[in-house]
Amino acid sequence: MTNTKLIVSHAPFWHNGDSLFQQNLNFFIALLPAALFGIFHFGAPALGVLALATSSAMLWEVIMSVLSKKKMAIADMDSAIIGLLFGMMVPATMPWWVVITGTFIAVVLGKFVFGGTGANPFHPTLVGIAILTMSWPAFLDFDTAYVSYQFDFTALAPLAALKAQGTYALASFSNYDLLMGNEVGGIGSTFGLGIIIGGIYLILKGYARWEIVASFIAGVLITATLFFVLHPDTYAPPLFHLLSGYTLIGAFFLAVENSSSPVNRIPMLIYGFLGGLMIILVRNIGIYPDGTVLAILLINLVNPLIDTIRPKALGKGVPNA
Amino acid sequence: MGDLFVLAISCIFINNILLAQFLGNCPFLGTSKKMETAVGMAMAVIFVLVMAGMITWIVDLYLLKALNVEFLRTVSFILVIASLVQFVEMFLKKSIPGLYAGLGIFLPLITTNCAVMGVCLINIKEEYTFIQALVSSFAYAVGFGLALILFAGVRERVILARVPKALQDTSIGLITAGMIALVFTVFRGMV
Amino acid sequence: MIKRSFFALSKPRLTYDLLDTSLPSAEELAIPGTLTLLLPEKIDRAKKALIGPGDAVKKGQKLKLYDDSAPYVLSPAAGTIKEFDSYADDFGSTATYITIKPDPSAKDDDQWAQTNLEQTLEFAADYLGHIPGALPVSTLTNPNYDIRTIVVTGADTDILCDTCQFVCTAYAGLMVAGAKILKAMTRADRMCITVPEKLSAQVNLDGFNVLKTSDTYPSNLPAMIMKDHFGKALSPGTLPEEEGVCFIRPEALVSLARTYETGHAVFDKIITLIDKGGQRHRVKATIGTPISKILSCFNVQINEQDRVIIGGPMRGFATYTVHHPVVPDMDTLMVQDSDVIPEISDNACVNCGECVRVCPANVPVNLLVRYLEANLYEEAADRFDLESCIECGLCGYVCRAGIPLYQYIRLGKHELLTLRENA
Amino acid sequence: MAQSLVKEFTKGLWAEIPLFRLVLGLCPALAVTKTCENGIGMGMATTFVLLFSNILVSMLRNIIPSKVRIACYIVIIATFVTIVEFVMQAYTYELFLKLGIFIPLIVVNCVVLGRAEAFAGKNTVMLSAADGLGMGIGFTLALSSLGAVRELIGAGTLTVWGGTPLFTIGHGYIPFQFMVEAPGAFVGLGMMLCLMNLIGKK
Amino acid sequence: MREMLSMIVVLTVLTAVSGGLLAAVKVKTEPRIEEQVLKFQKAPAIKAIFADATNDPIKERFNVKAEDTELQVFPSTLADGIKAVAFEAKGTGFGGPIGLMVGVNLDTDEIIAVRVTTHAETPGIGSRAKEDLSFVGQFAGMSMASNFGTKGQGGDIDAMSGATVTSVGVSQAAVAAQNLYKKLKPEIVKQMN
Amino acid sequence: MIPAILLMLGIGATCGIVLSLSSKIFYVYEDPRIAQVENNLAGANCGGCGYAGCSAAAEAVVAGKEPPTVCIINSKEGVEAVSRIMGVDAGAAEAPLSYNLCEGGNRAENKYHYMGVSSCKAMTAVFGGHRVCTVGCIGLGDCVKACQFDALHMGPDGYPVVDDAKCVGCGACQKACPKDIIQVKTLSEKLMEFNQEHGALAPCSQTCPAEINIPKYISEIKAGKYDEAVQTIRMRNPLLLSCGRVCPHPCEDMCRRGIEDEPVSINQLKRFVADYEMNSGSRIPITCAPDTGKKVAVIGGGPAGLSCAYFLRRIGHQVDIFDAMPKLGGIIRYGIPEYRLPKKVLDWEIQGILDLGINAFTQVKFGVDFGLSSLIASGYHAIFMGIGAWNDYALGIEGEDLDGCYKGIDWLSRFAGGQEMKLGKTAAIVGGGNSAIDCVRTLKRLGLEKVYIVYRRTRNEMPANEVEIVASEHEGIDFVFLAAPTRVIGDENGKVKGLEYLQMELGEPDASGRRRPVPIEGSETVLDVDMVISAISQAPDPSFKDTDPTPKIKDLELTRWNTIDNNPETLQSSIPYIFTGGDSATGPSLVVTAIGGGRRAARSIDLFLKGKPVEPVENSLQGKNIPESIFKKVDGITPIKRAKMPEIPVSERLDSMIEVDLVLPEDQALAEADRCLNCCRICYNPDTEFPIAK
Structure with missing residues (x-):
């Protein structure tokens, strides 16, 4: 009996069985509808981009873990989700080397240098997209990306069209088309319905916080409505903003990323609302057609500040007897 | 009034002194490790920058331009700023020790803060009126403080994260700052 | 183990177990060949110890290390001291273990026969500090506390445990008697008892103020009782004692009553064993019995990498040796098979916020743990409410990254105390 | 003497190279290093100021009262900075245009004031000159290497002097413009610091 | 007291010496600087405007003056014998003043071409004003009397997308040029002859 | 030009006036050290230190919140200047380094599987950590994480290894270690460290009178790091060449391998590395702490004096050695014959010590050529007396002064000193100690026909080293046991012609456990010899007390054995500034004991010189054993023969005085080092029955 070594650990001795892998697996499941639609919609190249993005992101994670002699965290699938999200936000025609560079930036510069999962102050995928947009905007231009495709709908990126042509461009986009993915855009970001279904699944599973999603969407709608009501002929209607571009994928999958979003209720509401507000500000008065990426990065940036708003801890403020 | 507001917004966000103009980066990295110091530094910069902006504007108009010796701008400005900072430091220490404890210790950092000198020079270069100079000084300083405080918020977390050894401290601080600069491009074109 | 529900939008809900009525009484265990007593005092090699190997001890004899030391244990049986040595306990505190070889032929000691059983606190402090149920005499006699309310934890504080409930139902009469004695001893004017609100067993509790507690963990923890029933949220770092409330086990009252009834010290402790299959066994064992005896009594096989937990699954502690003795405050013994032991990781916090939302004390655990990991205890206490933690362990239970959050917090509190003592 | 001169000179080149080891002088480092050429120009201007201000400060170190030390x-x-400004305007005007506001801001470059305070104010003229020159050259090296990296990645060229690229990466290269933008400056410098950490002090 | 005195004296002497020294350097370098400014800032713009100049406008530059306004003018005779002048006007952009060299056909008062000389605009955005000829090209052929405001301000100039401020700066400069031209044209014509 | 000058004049004057006035008006007192410290910081106000500017950092330094090294860009000189301002004494300017006491690591036994926070601190909170041994390094690397300078990393064996080149001695690791295993000490502190309770001490180290870290140097030999092994020995023992030859190695008696197998040849290994250094042709550099400006006189250049001088010098004191003999070395030069310790080796070793900057004055006798007062007058702050024990005890029998009668040490030293000695043909040496053996073996080599050892007990009781006895048996020495000399018989010329002795038998054991010899009445026997050397024991020569004119010397108390009375822990004598060690304090004893005494005295002298109370080492464990290290059984050991010391064949060695014992060849040394069990680097399961304990 003396040689039987027991396990000694600290309470609690139970765990609810939740894990990072579970979380990411659920993210994966939730992303599937939109991703599958993207593959169906944009064909084999889309599948290639998604597969390459996911696998290269995981590969970068492996390479960096080996280089820095850190524990391999690939089994968590964290990088896979980063890569998949990256793939879903880019056009299906993106050259392979741009995808690999993008996932490198996302995984390494977005996450790894900050100390890995949980430490990234910004959403890694968005860091990748933002830096790529700054460097090689041509590869992320949806209008040129799909020139060789034949679509039975207006093959214009709705937001770019809005920016370039003003409100009369809106006529070519119906809300139903936008919702059903009849638009050009990122592989997985066009199918609004799929994103909404996946997102709701994620919320129900408890892996995305509904407060953020709801307030984000509210931010978009309220701000867009304000603009629209004031100048209906200059600005697009709120639903258009909600259903076009990255708005939905941003609301359901990007803004809710754990380590760059708040955990307390009021900050979550502020965070989401601010994100929605910024998107509309950028779209309506800024220079970028779709401000989702930078808007979410901006709320990521203010997250540490607003997340200090939290309920009083037990006994705080009670005079010490 | 509207113009001044636009000027202020552009100075705070779009032309942010730290992230777009690269001025004042040494204290930006040095004092952003803790939120407390960041807030203190931000306040001190606002205070000094407004003072310096006013004084140098006056010096420029009534001395340099009047005597047609604009080429002495650098020397005279920096001397005025350095003396001002030192004076304010001594004054606070003696007269308002409470404030000194909060702000004063940051004052020496400001002498070599290129943000102050830079803004003073920008004010002259842009040929701002006195009011404009005042607003721009204040707005630039607020922009400095805003960036510093946002940065400190992120950095407080980054410092505690398991950053790879070679990247720790300044290195990751710079990368984080780069990300913030990236984020600040969101304001482009908004005015 | 309770798993995360499929749709986990709301907080997880852990409920207390109600009394397992299938076990009407406790099985009695004979006095084993060796008894081990744990004495919470460090051995000072420079001083001459009062006890030594080979010394004969009587049943009920008070064993102390040195003349001037306060802690003592009572020998549960007559016999001889085999040895004593130091034992590293939790959080760096060093204790001493004393092993006694009981001599079955020896007569009961005369020490207790001669002792005049007074119903005073001084007497309790001198002789009753080691009775089953661990009467908190040091708290009761502490001049800094003005204990006016005594709360009997009729509802067990940890989930899965039902020893206290069992004692309340099985020994209600003795409890009432014990409560009277205790009331006579102390200045307490209020005697409360917590009872699970859904407990169906009817208990006759005369003279007690009954506090019905909800079945959601951690509502039976002292801090929660203070908040829910006395309306006093303890300010960070304070104990219920400082508010004049003392929490005691029902078994302490029972032992008290029995001591005064019989005139002899009592040493049999009621313990609930929860085996690997979750099956409960109730046993009455002499204090000092190695738990291996209890385990073998119920044929619990201990293999490599199993876990033996003293206390419940949320707040107990895992021992490294099956030779750990039965001690006066050991209510529950739980054995986990190596297969069901959840992995613990050294991942960094992923900031999912589950812990924050589940925390009954609103502690920002996600940030706190970063500071604790970096050993910034002062900051953790100042900015992130380290001391507000009521130590329920829920944060560790829900942690998605598998971080031992509760351990970090306990350690942080401990280090903070050390820091403050040194300052 | 000669040995210590060499020591003071060489420490600025590697062991205490201002930008990478001491992390001083960030503003010009970030702002003007879009091209290698700018880095070299800025570095040379700073070197000039460093060298002469160190010499002068060290000459006057016994005269200057400590209370007005910083001002002096x-x-x-600032005097030397203005001289550099004039000279650059007169002889390297294009470079002057690129470096813009950062020339007068050499005056508040922590490296310069830092060396004056930390070294020249306490050491002999010769040593201070060696220190100033070493630090200046080290600063130039750091700026130009950062500039080279940023320019190569961000523009695909390498310009050392005179505005025409010395070297252009092959035709198919699409410049990674991030590196010449403001965020790229921070990230690039951060990465270079990381590289320096990896290489180690020796 | 001694200490105070020494503080004052040292600082004063030092600053005075500095002032003197700088003044001396300034005097020495001034002509050369002026030459450089011409060579690097204005010459390329002038060359671009008067691509087919038969003379050397820079060498023949002269100053004109009316009331308190003084202007440096670069006269040119184009290949087709048209007399033209170029001069610089300033507007305020995003990062500071924008210099705009305007070449005007003296006979028709039509703009031959304009070029941005100096600016401190954001690279890649505002800086396009200098490189992007389609923007400054709008001015070519416009009459000096037309409205140089941007379309946003109700004028005739299409702003560069995403660089509104810079565009406005350029148009401001153009308006400034308009005013200068209006004021100084008689003088210029006088001097040209 | 003029406006420019005027303008700058104006601005300068304004600023100057404003500043000077405000410096008067707004004058606030502050600790002058703040300004001084600030002057010595880099002054760039860079904020890199985390403080707002240099003045804030200076305030933090003065307030004691930060070390003088706070400024990240400060030069070394600047740091030193700041340290000086802060009154950190010169001793601390010596760079402290971190080092690890426990080298058990993964080799240690665990008591449980740990699951939880991966830090030593957290694990220690759970039943004191998973190691069975109480000292044991937990090995989760809190210290490695605490190190800001990348100077610590986890070694392959699971305990931290310090990179001396990177360590700055900040002490962060020490603070981080919950078990006090990693410590930050200066070289001086390390040199002056004694075996204390918290050390991970093997039984051999505990037994060694010089407290050498034996397992460490053996493992270094095993790893082929001979230089480091030499350094390790030198931390405790400067005379490793001599000790490697003459030490009777009590450590080997405690060797745990001896339980199941033969003990490790510890001393042979020491000799191996010592010879390795000597034969390598260059000395391994020895570092000394910066000068402290204190002067110490060491009287007597024997092992105790040399050891004391060596350690005092290394911790920065100035030392002069005074010796009455023409050359340094004392008893190991004059009492140990050439064939055991060649003078060449000794010279090389002593030169190495003197090369540290120690002055030696030879042929000056304390009390005669100089005295206490002259030493004080020459500015010595403390005195170490290691004058040895040179007075042989007389046999106290009739005829002892006959021609041909000698005294052991006297004879040996005169012989070693090169004096022409009259030799007989046969000799009887009275005594059973090492010096008796030295005498007989020397005489044998000098060609005597018959040499007897006359000893009053039996061979088993002989105090001489076993190897020595065996060697002399090989060399054909005759032993006369149980013989008490009663009379030296002389011839008519007053020359020795025989030694009469009484035969003895062994009686009851006495207090020391040895059976007391009891004479057998009427058993007188005469041994025909023409030389009698009595080598029974020696005592110090107390004559300096009479010859030294300083009255103070009379205060120096002696014991009844004429040894200098001292506090056995601190070695301080009755005169506070006189310390003593070696044979003059203990009576005749081992060389290694004298060396240990010299180091102990050096520690006390250091304390005395620094004005600190001269107190014994706290929790000293010298000579005591950690209970769990004295395990009684060792499992799984395959007996491997202990390396046999190579010797010169008897036939060859008797013709000359050449060294008899040879050094182990490298492969054998490595094999021998491999036999070491690494006690206390592996924590064995203790024999305690109840596993709750450990």
Whole structure:
């Protein structure tokens, strides 16, 4: 009996069985509808981009873990989700080397240098997209990306069209088309319905916080409505903003990323609302057609500040007897 | 009034002194490790920058331009700023020790803060009126403080994260700052 | 183990177990060949110890290390001291273990026969500090506390445990008697008892103020009782004692009553064993019995990498040796098979916020743990409410990254105390 | 003497190279290093100021009262900065245009004032000159290497002097423009610091 | 007291010496600087405007003056014998003043071409004003009397997308040029002859 | 030009006036050290230190919140200047380094599987950590994480290894270690460290009178790091060449391998590395702490004096050695014959010590050529007396002064000193100690026909080293046991012609456990010899007390054995500034004991010189054993023969005085080092029955 070594650990001795892998697996499941639609919609190249993005992101994670002699965290699938999200936000025609560079930036510069999962102050995928947009905007231009495709709908990126042509461009986009993915855009970001279904699944599973999603969407709608009501002929209607571009994928999958979003209720509401507000500000008065990426990065940036708003801890403020 | 507001917004966000103009980066990295110091530094910069902006504007108009010796701008400005900072430091220490404890210790950092000198020079270069100079000084300083405080918020977390050894401290601080600069491009074109 | 529900939008809900009525009484265990007593005092090699190997001890004899030391244990049986040595306990505190070889032929000691059983606190402090149920005499006699309310934890504080409930139902009469004695001893004017609100067993509790507690963990923890029933949220770092409330086990009252009834010290402790299959066994064992005896009594096989937990699954502690003795405050013994032991990781916090939302004390655990990991205890206490933690362990239970959050917090509190003592 | 001169000179080149080891002088480092050429120009201007201000400060170190020390140092530095400004305008005007506001801001470069305070104010003229020159050259090296990296990645060229690229990466290269933008400056410098950490001090 | 005195004296002497020294350097370098400014800032713009100049406008530059306004003018005779002048006007952009060299056909008062000389605009955005000829090209052929405001301000100039401020700066400069031209044209014509 | 000058004049004057006035008006007192410290910081106000500017950092330094090294860009000189301002004494300017006491690591036994926070601190909170041994390094690397300078990393064996080149001695690791295993000490502190309770001490180290870290140097030999092994020995023992030859190695008696197998040849290994250094042709550099400006006189250049001088010098004191003999070395030069310790080796070793900057004055006798007062007058702050024990005890029998009668040490030293000695043909040496053996073996080599050892007990009781006895048996020495000399018989010329002795038998054991010899009445026997050397024991020569004119010397108390009375822990004598060690304090004893005494005295002298109370080492464990290290059984050991010391064949060695014992060849040394069990680097399961304990 003396040689039987027991396990000694600290309470609690139970765990609810939740894990990072579970979380990411659920993210994966939730992303599937939109991703599958993207593959169906944009064909084999889309599948290639998604597969390459996911696998290269995981590969970068492996390479960096080996280089820095850190524990391999690939089994968590964290990088896979980063890569998949990256793939879903880019056009299906993106050259392979741009995808690999993008996932490198996302995984390494977005996450790894900050100390890995949980430490990234910004959403890694968005860091990748933002830096790529700054460097090689041509590869992320949806209008040129799909020139060789034949679509039975207006093959214009709705937001770019809005920016370039003003409100009369809106006529070519119906809300139903936008919702059903009849638009050009990122592989997985066009199918609004799929994103909404996946997102709701994620919320129900408890892996995305509904407060953020709801307030984000509210931010978009309220701000867009304000603009629209004031100048209906200059600005697009709120639903258009909600259903076009990255708005939905941003609301359901990007803004809710754990380590760059708040955990307390009021900050979550502020965070989401601010994100929605910024998107509309950028779209309506800024220079970028779709401000989702930078808007979410901006709320990521203010997250540490607003997340200090939290309920009083037990006994705080009670005079010490 | 509207113009001044636009000027202020552009100075705070779009032309942010730290992230777009690269001025004042040494204290930006040095004092952003803790939120407390960041807030203190931000306040001190606002205070000094407004003072310096006013004084140098006056010096420029009534001395340099009047005597047609604009080429002495650098020397005279920096001397005025350095003396001002030192004076304010001594004054606070003696007269308002409470404030000194909060702000004063940051004052020496400001002498070599290129943000102050830079803004003073920008004010002259842009040929701002006195009011404009005042607003721009204040707005630039607020922009400095805003960036510093946002940065400190992120950095407080980054410092505690398991950053790879070679990247720790300044290195990751710079990368984080780069990300913030990236984020600040969101304001482009908004005015 | 309770798993995360499929749709986990709301907080997880852990409920207390109600009394397992299938076990009407406790099985009695004979006095084993060796008894081990744990004495919470460090051995000072420079001083001459009062006890030594080979010394004969009587049943009920008070064993102390040195003349001037306060802690003592009572020998549960007559016999001889085999040895004593130091034992590293939790959080760096060093204790001493004393092993006694009981001599079955020896007569009961005369020490207790001669002792005049007074119903005073001084007497309790001198002789009753080691009775089953661990009467908190040091708290009761502490001049800094003005204990006016005594709360009997009729509802067990940890989930899965039902020893206290069992004692309340099985020994209600003795409890009432014990409560009277205790009331006579102390200045307490209020005697409360917590009872699970859904407990169906009817208990006759005369003279007690009954506090019905909800079945959601951690509502039976002292801090929660203070908040829910006395309306006093303890300010960070304070104990219920400082508010004049003392929490005691029902078994302490029972032992008290029995001591005064019989005139002899009592040493049999009621313990609930929860085996690997979750099956409960109730046993009455002499204090000092190695738990291996209890385990073998119920044929619990201990293999490599199993876990033996003293206390419940949320707040107990895992021992490294099956030779750990039965001690006066050991209510529950739980054995986990190596297969069901959840992995613990050294991942960094992923900031999912589950812990924050589940925390009954609103502690920002996600940030706190970063500071604790970096050993910034002062900051953790100042900015992130380290001391507000009521130590329920829920944060560790829900942690998605598998971080031992509760351990970090306990350690942080401990280090903070050390820091403050040194300052 | 000669040995210590060499020591003071060489420490600025590697062991205490201002930008990478001491992390001083960030503003010009970030702002002007879009091209290698700018880095070299800025570095040379700073070197000039460093060298002469160090010499002068060290010459006057016994005369200057400590209370107005900073003011005096700053006047000395500012004088040389203005001279550099004139000279650059007169002889390397294009470069002057690129470096813009950052030339007068050499005056508040922590490296310059820092060396005046930390070294020249306490050491002999020769040593201070060696220190200033070493630090200046080290600063130039750091700026130009950062500039080279940023320019190569961000523009696909390498310009050392005179505005025409010395070298252009192959035709198919699409410049990674991030590196020449403001965020790229921070990230690039951060990465270079990381590289320096990896290489180690020796 | 001694200490105070020494503080004052040292600082004063130092600053005075500095002032003197700088003044001396300034005097020495001034002509050369002026030459450089011409060579690097204005010459390329002038060359671009008067691509087919038969003379050397820079060498023949002269100053004109009316009331308190003084202007440096670069006269040119184009290949087709048209007399033209170029001069610089300033507007305020995003990062500071924008210099705009305007070449005007003296006979028709039509703009031959304009070029941005100096600016401190954001690279890649505002800086396009200098490189992007389609923007400054709008001015070519416009009459000096037309409205140089941007379309946003109700004028005739299409702003560069995403660089509104810079565009406005350029148009401001153009308006400034308009005013200068209006004021100084008689003088210029006088001097040209 | 003029406006420019005027303008700058104006601005300068304004600023100057404003500043000077405000410096008067707004004058606030502050600790002058703040300004001084600030002057010595880099002054760039860079904020890199985390403080707002240099003045804030200076305030933090003065307030004691930060070390003088706070400024990240400060030069070394600047740091030193700041340290000086802060009154950190010169001793601390010596760079402290971190080092690890426990080298058990993964080799240690665990008591449980740990699951939880991966830090030593957290694990220690759970039943004191998973190691069975109480000292044991937990090995989760809190210290490695605490190190800001990348100077610590986890070694392959699971305990931290310090990179001396990177360590700055900040002490962060020490603070981080919950078990006090990693410590930050200066070289001086390390040199002056004694075996204390918290050390991970093997039984051999505990037994060694010089407290050498034996397992460490053996493992270094095993790893082929001979230089480091030499350094390790030198931390405790400067005379490793001599000790490697003459030490009777009590450590080997405690060797745990001896339980199941033969003990490790510890001393052979020491000799191996010592010879390795000597034969390598260059000395391994020895570092000394910066000068402290204190002067110490060491009287007597024997092992105790040399050891004391060596350690005092290394911790920065100035030392002069005074010796009455023409050359340094004392008893190991004059009492140990050439064939055991060649003078060449000794010279090389002593030169190495003197090369540290120690002055030696030879042929000056304390009390005669100089005295206490002259030493004080020459500015010595403390005195170490290691004058040895040179007075042989007389046999106290009739005829002892006959021609041909000698005294052991006297004879040996005169012989070693090169004096022409009259030799007989046969000799009887009275005594059973090492010096008796030295005498007989020397005489044998000098060609005597018959040499007897006359000893009053039996061979088993002989105090001489076993190897020595065996060697002399090989060399054909005759032993006369149980013989008490009663009379030296002389011839008519007053020359020795025989030694009469009484035969003895062994009686009851006495207090020391040895059976007391009891004479057998009427058993007188005469041994025909023409030389009698009595080598029974020696005592110090107390004559300096009479010859030294300083009255103070009379205060120096002696014991009844004429040894200098001292506090056995601190070695301080009755005169506070006189310390003593070696044979003069203990009576005749081992060389290694004298060396240990010299180091102990050096520690006390250091304390005395620094004005600190001269107190014994706290929790000293010298000579005591950690209970769990004295395990009684060792499992799984395959007996491997202990390396046999190579010797010169008897036939060859008797013709000359050449060294008899040879050094182990490298492969054998490595094999021998491999036999070491690494006690206390592996924590064995203790024999305690109840596993709750450990």
